[in-house]
Amino acid sequence: MRFRFCWDVDCPDWLLAEITTLSKLTSVKLRLLTGNVAKAIYGPTLSYDVVTKLAKDAKLDEPGAKAVVAAVRWVLESAAGAGVTANILDSELQQLGLPKEHAAAITKVYTEHQEALQQHLKSTSLKVRGETTWSCDVVGVDVGDGNLSPVVKLSLHDESKCIQKGQDQESATKAATSIVLTPDQLQALIHEMTEARRLMEGLH
Template identity: 75%
Template sequence: MRFRFCWDVDCPDWLLAEITTLSKLYDVVTKLAKDAKLDEQGAKAVVAAVRWVLESAAGAGVTANVLDSELQQLGLPKEHAAAITKVYTEHQEALQAHLKGASLKVRGETTWSCEVVGVDIGDGDLSPVVKLNLHDESQSVREGEEQESGTKTNVTSIAMTPDQLQAMIHELTEARQLMEGLH
């Protein structure tokens, strides 16, 4: 059976196996929310906040000690920060692996091409526009055919003015310098 929340494909087996656990967790969260006098929206907000903290910490690669300290600096009581940090410590590697697998990436052979084209801005005048093309050749398996595969080339184009190109180059250079400073 296909589900829209699964991008219109079958529900993954691992999720099917965890539905019972998820149901139990929901009951626990509901009970805790009632004990803390939170309404349903408040309980959802708390779960979303904890998820965001854990994913952000894993994505930033912070240590458990840094996370604990920073949560306390934000005003979270020490025991609550310790509880979140404990979960983070236990699942940090799995979180980072998940985030790495879910991050934006291009599979297969990737090439760039660039061309300057003229765009009519009226009265017969042409203005230069830089067109960047990303050519991504990825292996794709045809639906229903597990053995046969073909190469599919996706082309993504970006058009910008020379000033926009210069601004992008400047911002990418700054981003690279920041990333290199993290290592």
């Protein structure tokens, strides 16, 4: 089933798993947590005390509390990025199994912070001006379970930025934005980028 706050794709399995945990919190505590997480997305970093207090109040271990925080953050960022209304988010969270009062707690905070969240996402999105080029190199091997796998390095070069700064070719290479991926990660990236392109084309 596709959800608009998930950008019209299926809800991630890990998020579905956390819905049950979110349901165990009281709606009041979930609202307070969501408010703190929302502010931390575009403001000061979330206080570690919030996580430890959540773990204590909800009788969660520390990894469990961090997973809950990650789930709330993902919901807020995804909904804001997809530009869904509070009513849609409320309905879809309930479809995922979140109790009505819990969904209302999240959507109320989302309504209060939606504009700030969207402005933050716009300002921090990857933006490239001018001519850009990609390069791909096999830079080593990843040893896991006795198996050898190639590690791929993808680099994005913003040529206009290099020219403006007067960088030579060697400096420009060092300044490139790069990520290193295993074959499985590369295939996952290709799949996600292909899906993103399909969704973008559907907006025209």
